[in-house]
Amino acid sequence: MSFLNARCLTVCAALIVSFAQVASAAEILIADAKSQPESLTVAPGGVLIVGSASTPFVYKVKPGASTAEKFIDASAEGPGTFFFGMLADASTNTLWTCQLTPVPNTTPVERHTALRSFDLTTGAPKIRWNLPGDNNTCNDFAIGPDKALYITDTANGKIYRLPSGATTAELFLEHRTLMGVDGITFLDGTLYVNNVFFNKLYRIPVDASGKAGTPVDIWMDQPIKGPDGMRAAGGKLLVAENGSGKISAITVNGDKASVTVLKDGLKTPTGVEASGDTIWIAERGKGQAVSIPMPK
Numbered sequence: 001m002s003f004l005n006a007r008c009l010t011v012c013a014a015l016i017v018s019f020a021q022v023a024s025a026a027e028i029l030i031a032d033a034k035s036q037p038e039s040l041t042v043a044p045g046g047v048l049i050v051g052s053a054s055t056p057f058v059y060k061v062k063p064g065a066s067t068a069e070k071f072i073d074a075s076a077e078g079p080g081t082f083f084f085g086m087l088a089d090a091s092t093n094t095l096w097t098c099q100l101t102p103v104p105n106t107t108p109v110e111r112h113t114a115l116r117s118f119d120l121t122t123g124a125p126k127i128r129w130n131l132p133g134d135n136n137t138c139n140d141f142a143i144g145p146d147k148a149l150y151i152t153d154t155a156n157g158k159i160y161r162l163p164s165g166a167t168t169a170e171l172f173l174e175h176r177t178l179m180g181v182d183g184i185t186f187l188d189g190t191l192y193v194n195n196v197f198f199n200k201l202y203r204i205p206v207d208a209s210g211k212a213g214t215p216v217d218i219w220m221d222q223p224i225k226g227p228d229g230m231r232a233a234g235g236k237l238l239v240a241e242n243g244s245g246k247i248s249a250i251t252v253n254g255d256k257a258s259v260t261v262l263k264d265g266l267k268t269p270t271g272v273e274a275s276g277d278t279i280w281i282a283e284r285g286k287g288q289a290v291s292i293p294m295p296k
Contacts, residue, residue, distance in 0.1 A: 026291045030059050030068045033287040039086040039140065039229055039271035040282045040289055041095070043120050048280060049095060050289055051083030053270075058083055058097060058123075061289065068289075072123050077101055084113075085140035085229075086271070093120045096149060098138035110135035115151055115162070115169065127167050131160070140229060142185045146210070152181045152193065159184070159193070159204070159212070173204065173212040183230025187237055187252065192218075194227035194239065201227065201237075201250065201257065222259045224248060229282065233274035234294065238262075240269040240281065247272055247281055249295070263292050 028048070030037045036053040043049055046063040049071065058072035074081050077099065084098040095118045103110040113136050117126040131138050137155040144150055147164035150172060157178035162169040180197025191204040193215070201224070202215035226243025237250040237257075247263040267285030274280075274294060281290040 026066075026289075028061055028066060028068065028289045030061075030287055030289060031055070031057070035059075035287040036082075036284045037271065037282040037287065037289060038082075038084050038284055039098075040280055041086040041088040041273055042275040042280060043088040043095070044090045046275065048289060049086055049088060050282065051086045051097060053082045053084065053284065056081040056083075058086070058095075058118075072097075072118055074099055079104075084138065087141055087143070088120055089143060090120070094118070094126060095120045095123075096141055098140070098151075100138065103135070111137060111155075113138040113153075115141075115149075115160075129162065129167065129169055139182050140184055142191075144186055144191065145189050150184055150191065152184050154180060154182055154196065157181060173215075175215055177202065177215050177217075182228055183239065185230050185232045185237065187232040188235070192230070192232075192237060192252070194224075194230055196226055196228055196242070199224055199227060199243075201239075203252075203255075216255060218252060218255055218257050220250065220257045220259050224250075224259060228269070229271035229273075231273050233279075238272045238274060238279065240272040242268050242270050242284070245269065247279065247292070262295060266290070 030050050037050045038053040040050040048061040050059045056074040057070050059068035060071040061068045078101045080102040087096040097116050099116050100111045100113045113131050115129045136153050139152045139154045141151045149162040151160040159173045160169040161172035180195040181193050182196040183194045194201050201218040205213035227239050228242045229240045231238050239248050245266040249260045251258045269281050270284045271282030277294045278291050283290050
């Protein structure tokens, strides 16, 4: 092989790697820079579904598309309505959402929030469950090994449980350490939550009867700031740190954990979800969905 041919192969190989790296990352504007995507999820077929914390819309981005289209319109729900948590459940063809509507003439602002579900394909409404109380914050949720949906109420320090097939949720746990509870997920069958107010990570013990115990504080080897959306992937917890502009992977070992930063320099990341070899991020501060490769 000549020197030129060898040189060409080297350069071409480098270009292929470069193009592959570009192809594995994306920045997709959701409506506009002020759309404030708070949470996102990936539906079957690679459809990205993204909520908005500044509008009454949920958007979807089809595979290979660079623009978002409106999927759900909740503008009839009242002025200022917006969305937080998003979770696709392929097994029931359901999109779970947290819908929030400000209460008029309240200072500080109070919100009535509802857990809502929609057909994952058509967007047709399914279940609606209004959280108890005059002021609440349905924030995020996770599906447990028991197929129930576990829901966080940030403002009131509560976790609710919606049994599979039910239309009304029940109180699962209320505890003072949960004031500020935000992200929630199951890792290897164990329930974990974080606290966006106090930068904490907790394990929620559950006994054989399904009753929750006192949250266990997980000591982390470096601080996290503003832990928000959280999902489990590859044996780790993926966390969006809205206060530091980072996406971190947390490896839990008993009551201790190590933190590895996967991406920094983001502007208010609030949601994260893994899909195959890709991690999707809701970058609320820039109104976009961002993807990065899943670490090997």
